[in-house]
Amino acid sequence: MNFSKDDKMDKIKIGVIGTGYWGKKHVFEYSQLKEAELSWICDLDKSLLKTLSKDHNIPNITTNYKDVLESDVKAVSICSNNENHYKLAKEALLAGKHVLLEKPMTTSSKTSQDLVNIAKKAKRQLAVGHIFRFNDGLSEVKKLIKKGYFGDIYFLRLQWTTVLNPKNPIDVILDLCPHTFDIMNYLLDEWPIKITCTGKAYRKKNLEDVAFIMAEFKNGICAHTEVSWLLPGKVRELYVIGSKRSANVECLSQKVLVFENGKEINLNITANNTIASELSHFLDSIKKGSTLSNDGEIGTKTLQLIEASKESLKKGKTIEI
Ligand SMILES: NC(=O)c1ccc[n+]([C@@H]2O[C@H](COP(=O)([O-])OP(=O)(O)OC[C@H]3O[C@@H](n4cnc5c(N)ncnc54)[C@H](O)[C@@H]3O)[C@@H](O)[C@H]2O)c1
Structure with a gap:
């Protein structure tokens, strides 16, 4: 896919929820990708958010994920603890966001399948971090x-x-x-x-x-x-x-x-760079509506x-x- 280098209109507005060890990597890679405009980051640790927003020039920070879901981001990466993947991903999909959810997708195949069904109904992409x-x-x-x-x-x-x-x-x-x-x-x-x-x-x-x-x-x-x-x-x-x-x-x-x-x-x-390739594939699937190679069905099967x-x-x- 060809994104024009500086055309903001072509960029996909993104939020990252959970910016600990792994979420920081999403933050860094999105901030480097021309296809993405990293607009929001969310974590429970405010000092971490302040440092990341300064380092990567991210305009919006919050400790409440609902702020991200109510914003105009088109998609979110969810990199929080496994136990809240289901709740956060479900709310994000119902808020109309495309979701890249870290592995394990949830803590049970039942809740994972539920997310697959919700994503299908909402016509939103649901990718899993099978890097x-x-x-x-x-x-x-x-x-x-x-x-x-x-x-x-x-x-x-x-x-x-x-x-x-x-x-x-x-x-x-x-x-x-x-x-x-x-x-x-x-x-x-x-x-x-x-x-x-x-x-x-x-x-x-x-x-x-x-x-x-x-x-x-x-x-x-x-x-x-x-x-x-x-x-x-x-x-x-x-x-x-x-x-x-x-x-x-x-x-x-x-x-x-x-x-x-x-x-x-x-x-x-x-x-x-596997993370950059994974994030590009996610953005590409949003832009083109194309099939993900790391979709929620695969995440559910692994569960x-x-x-x-x-x-x-x-x-x-x-x-x-
Ligand atoms: N794909 C991979 O290869 C890979 C590698 C490492 C970790 N992971 C996955 O990434 C996820 C995070 O792992 P980690 O090692 O970064 O853990 P971590 O504990 O370092 O980070 C989790 C972060 O989520 C934040 N958080 C928790 N609840 C939140 C909420 N409600 N709202 C906002 N932020 C919240 C925490 O404050 C913390 O900073 C896990 O699901 C893990 O399995 C994937």
């Missing part, structure tokens, strides 16, 4: 899978581990598996049909800080995921194992290493799989979806 759909390393691997470069895909292995303290009421599955389930679907164009999950809550009762999930697909492919808040370091790594070749993807640096008959080939991918994982963990058995 790995905008990762050039993963996009390249997806293309190669489609072309048959790896041969038959046998399995995927994902490791999503970080050192973090448990944050009641969020466990590691709700926190990290929106990404891992989304990546499986992005690469394979399929959702798992069976989920088997084990895990442990070491530090806080009922709040798993480690989990191991086996996801099985109808074509025999499976995906094994390790998520943890205890393993030292930060790892966002994927292996694709195929009959002809295999690959290792380091999802943060976007480095892709292919293994072929004992040789290692570096695919030389230049890492893109269903998270619920299946927790059910499997609780009952000690495989759950069919």
Whole structure:
């Protein structure tokens, strides 16, 4: 899409609700994007808002999200705590705003589906922060899978581990598996049909800080995921194992290493700015009314799989979806 550089009329007026660790990144990227006019920011922390508005020249700040929803912004990014995603997104959609909602979309598939229905009825875009759909390393691997470069895909292995303290009421599955389930679907164009999950809550009762999930697909492919808040370091790594070749993807640096008959080939991918790409895609979908690749249906499906994982963990058995 071509926006003329300085034509304000072409810019989409935006508000960001929740400007903590992740929301600040939305603020920064919107303030750089020519397609956006970042008009409002909202957080409970007023001093944070003052600093951000000064740094990025944002005209309106508020600690009350209703001010943003009553304003003339066309769209909002919601980057607040998971527990209020549903309430804020619902009110935003009913106020006629397009919504980019951070992951996990809500805390249940029921409320996520409700948002999908509300967005449809209101004819508004509902995007979810499934940022790995905008990762050039993963996009390249997806293309190669489609072309048959790896041969038959046998399995995927994902490791999503970080050192973090448990944050009641969020466990590691709700926190990290929106990404891992989304990546499986992005690469394979399929959702798992069976989920088997084990895990442990070491530090806080009922709040798993480690989990191991086996996801099985109808074509025999499976995906094994390790998520943890205890393993030292930060790892966002994927292996694709195929009959002809295999690959290792380091999802943060976007480095892709292919293994072929004992040789290692570096695919030389230049890492893109994934948040900027995600926000541009959202703005583009508003302008053109085009389909989102990270829509609310995808967010809802990841929540269903998270619920299946927790059910499997609780009952000690495989759950069919
Ligand atoms: N897509 C990704 O890769 C990614 C990465 C990190 C975090 N996230 C998601 O982003 C969201 C925020 O995470 P975070 O790490 O930035 O948390 P955070 O605690 O640093 O920030 C949350 C902010 O929301 C504000 N807030 C809470 N309720 C509010 C309300 N009613 N109105 C306005 N502001 C309110 C808080 O004051 C806080 O500043 C979470 O849903 C998280 O899962 C996504």
